[in-house]
Amino acid sequence: MLVTVEALKDLGGSATIQELDEKVIELEGVTEAEQAFTMPRDENRTRVNYYLAWARTYLKRGDALNNSKRGVWALTEIGSAISDLSATQGIYGQVTQEERERARLKRLAAKKADADRGEEIEVMADDGPADEEDWKSALLSVLGKMDPAAFERLAQRLLREAGFTKVEVRGKSGDGGIDGVGVLRVNLVSFQVYFQCKRWKGVTAPLAPPA
Structure with missing residues (x-):
């Protein structure tokens, strides 16, 4: 272990x-x-x-x-x-048996909390675009304040959840972002994919120039 x-x-x-x-x-x-x-x-x-x-x-x-x-x-x-x-x-x-029972009750409480959150999300979804922007803003605020190491772990976790393997951070940039590489398998073929995760604080992300 x-x-x-x-x-x-x-x-x-x-x-x-x-x-x-x-x-x-x-x-x-x-x-x-x-x-x-x-x-x-x-x-x-x-x-x-x-x-x-x-x-x-x-x-x-x-x-x-x-x-x-x-x-x-x-x-x-x-x-x-x-x-x-x-x-x-x-x-x-x-x-111990007591600890097992506490763990069982904790799992039940977690499932109930997940169910309650699901109901809350459904209600919020009916409230319109304004609420959607609220949670997006809150999420961006949390991401912007994350410790660089935590942001790195989050990026790796998200890529793994998306189906990537061998996710590796190769470098860190001055804007708090990271550069790395991972392997994505599609059917019988595996691709090496390079990625960049960037963060901006207090400014708008630069737009790509017109083609």
Whole structure:
């Protein structure tokens, strides 16, 4: 579990399962021969992938990780604070019945909150364009105030959620933006895509000159 957390930190706080497994294998120095070991009752599943899947499961139960519907795993605040092995000991198989019940109630409360937010969004959608501009302005304000490292992690997460893999930030610009590269797979073909994420504060973004 600890190396899973460390791998996610190295990958910018989020990763697909494939990216995460590859990074753990790299950090742990797992040999090709060891990667070929399969489970006794399932020869189609390797042992390393099996154990890493359980590591993610326990970390999620301990609220250290979460995952989206697109299979992108990300660190939570709890996960980001984990720095040594002792921090994971309370997660692995040590959950009491009381803690399980608290976790269950927390999940139910989160689902209810999501449902309530969904109803609120539907009501806001009927209020017209003015409200739409309000939430856009609020979002832009938050993005403009984000720490550069947090903006970098957000950009990586958004690209991963959009289907990119191997998302890597190559450089940072003076306007608070970032430059990087990722791989996008379309059917059987993979493309290397270079991206730029820019931020402007207090000014209007420059328009492209007419063709």
